[in-house]
Amino acid sequence: MTAELERVVVVGASLAGLRAAETLRNEGFDGEVVVIGAEPHRPYDRPPLSKKLLAGEWEPDRIQLRQAGAFDELDVSWRLGVAAAGLDLDERRLHLTDGETVDFDGCIIATGALCRRLPEQSRYGHVHELRTLDDSMRLRTAIADGGHHVVVIGAGFIGLEVAATARQLGNEVTVLEGASAPLIRGLGAEMGAAIGAMHEARGVAVRCDVRVDRLHDDGVLLEGGELVESDVVVVGIGVTPATQWLGDSGLELRDGVVCDETLRARRDDGAAVPGVYAAGDVLRWMNPLFGEEMRIEHWTNAAEQGAVAARNVLAAAAGADAEEYGAVPFFWSDQFDIRIQFLGRADADDEVAVVAGSIDSGKFLAMYGRDGRLHGALGVNAPRWIMPIRKLLLAQASWDDALSHAATL
Numbered sequence: 001m002t003a004e005l006e007r008v009v010v011v012g013a014s015l016a017g018l019r020a021a022e023t024l025r026n027e028g029f030d031g032e033v034v035v036i037g038a039e040p041h042r043p044y045d046r047p048p049l050s051k052k053l054l055a056g057e058w059e060p061d062r063i064q065l066r067q068a069g070a071f072d073e074l075d076v077s078w079r080l081g082v083a084a085a086g087l088d089l090d091e092r093r094l095h096l097t098d099g100e101t102v103d104f105d106g107c108i109i110a111t112g113a114l115c116r117r118l119p120e121q122s123r124y125g126h127v128h129e130l131r132t133l134d135d136s137m138r139l140r141t142a143i144a145d146g147g148h149h150v151v152v153i154g155a156g157f158i159g160l161e162v163a164a165t166a167r168q169l170g171n172e173v174t175v176l177e178g179a180s181a182p183l184i185r186g187l188g189a190e191m192g193a194a195i196g197a198m199h200e201a202r203g204v205a206v207r208c209d210v211r212v213d214r215l216h217d218d219g220v221l222l223e224g225g226e227l228v229e230s231d232v233v234v235v236g237i238g239v240t241p242a243t244q245w246l247g248d249s250g251l252e253l254r255d256g257v258v259c260d261e262t263l264r265a266r267r268d269d270g271a272a273v274p275g276v277y278a279a280g281d282v283l284r285w286m287n288p289l290f291g292e293e294m295r296i297e298h299w300t301n302a303a304e305q306g307a308v309a310a311r312n313v314l315a316a317a318a319g320a321d322a323e324e325y326g327a328v329p330f331f332w333s334d335q336f337d338i339r340i341q342f343l344g345r346a347d348a349d350d351e352v353a354v355v356a357g358s359i360d361s362g363k364f365l366a367m368y369g370r371d372g373r374l375h376g377a378l379g380v381n382a383p384r385w386i387m388p389i390r391k392l393l394l395a396q397a398s399w400d401d402a403l404s405h406a407a408t409l
């Protein structure tokens with residue numbers, strides 16, 4: 001290792017940050033690694049927060065991302081329960097909320113995302129959001145005994161996962177969505193409506209095209225005056241990347257920390273910033289495989305990006321070529337007995353075709369096409385059909401080739 005890379009600081013002690021720290025060590029970096037995390041907890045896994053942990057089937061110790069021993073073996077200085085408050089690019093220095101500063105030679109920004117909130121949300125004791133372990137435990141206490149009327153605002157993935165878990169615990173559940181169908185942003189209107197119908201069939205009331213006026217002591221008030229009564233409200237209206245602490249840094253921020261193909265950050269005048277990279281939900285980068293800028297809010301890509309950012313910090317210090325992150329976006333979501341898996345992208349004007357199985361049977365594969373090319377694929381209870389599609393997306397397969405592949409299923 002070159003002498004100038006003595007200390008690498010990772011900001012954000014979650015999935016992307018942990019993968020970054022582990023990769024630094026696995027690649028032989030023997031300098032100092034400092035991980036700064038705003039939460040008091042060591043890195044834990046978020047997907048169970050809306051599923052097994054919320055359902056009471058798992059306890060918090062089950063969602064730790066590594067055993068205690070493995071954390072210690074990493075030989076990392078964990079600074080937990082303290083947040084980064086500012087980044088000085090010229091001094092290469094982080095300012096922390098406790099007044100301390102940490103100088104660095106390399107920095108990986110992995111601060112994830114924060115829940116969007118409704119006005120005055122924190123005033124109401126019965127209103128919840130779901131991003132952290134503490135959020136999940138608080139919501140779990142509120143719904144565990146069943147018999148509540150739970151209203152979920154927002155039919156995105158997390159909203160629908162919470163709806164499914166709450167229903168399975170014996171609660172009455174209503175989902176309120178402003179768009180014409182659930183999951184429009186992730187799956188498009190047609191497939192989103194299909195998933196919404198599956199929720200209805202399992203006892204969740206899904207109300208689309210409704211506008212929330214405001215929160216209320218007795219539930220949620222809709223525009224037009226209707227009160228949807230509820231003693232537990234969950235606000236699931238999406239997230240914003242956690243970049244508020246970078247406001248004065250001079251980094252380019254645009255719905256995320258804007259980075260190039262190698263995940264390296266740049267200044268707002270476009271100049272590259274040596275040694276500063278981003279990964280995970282906070283990252284907006286140019287995905288060379290799709291030729292588009294993207295910000296992804298999913299587990300697999302966050303883990304991969306953490307590793308790539310770490311390797312590129314090391315490559316830059318060694319004067320070696322940087323690695324591009326050209327990836328197929330991937331996520332899964334579990335709702336009732338429905339396993340959703342998605343590869344690639346879904347845009348509103350994509351062509352969509354169910355190419356194997358059927359929506360009615362509850363098991364199907366749908367493909368999304370754009371400009372004559374395969375753009376994405378959705379598997380519902382169809383893991384064997386969906387996973388081979390990754391190869392087609394990596395090969396930038398044409399829509400016709402993708403349909404020919406589907407005909408063999």
Ligand code: FAD
Nearest residue numbers: 012014015016038046047083084111112280281297298299
């Ligand atoms: P995060 O996990 O958000 O972690 C960022 C960390 O940085 C946090 O601990 C935060 O406190 C900390 N931080 C923020 N600001 C600062 C600061 N200034 N200083 C220091 N620390 C800071 N994905 C899937 O693919 N499938 C799923 O089924 C799925 N289910 C999910 C269910 C829930 C309830 C949630 C919340 C997410 C789910 N995800 C799922 C998404 C997945 O968990 C995220 O994509 C992943 O956690 C992103 O990792 P990250 O490290 O980028 O950010």
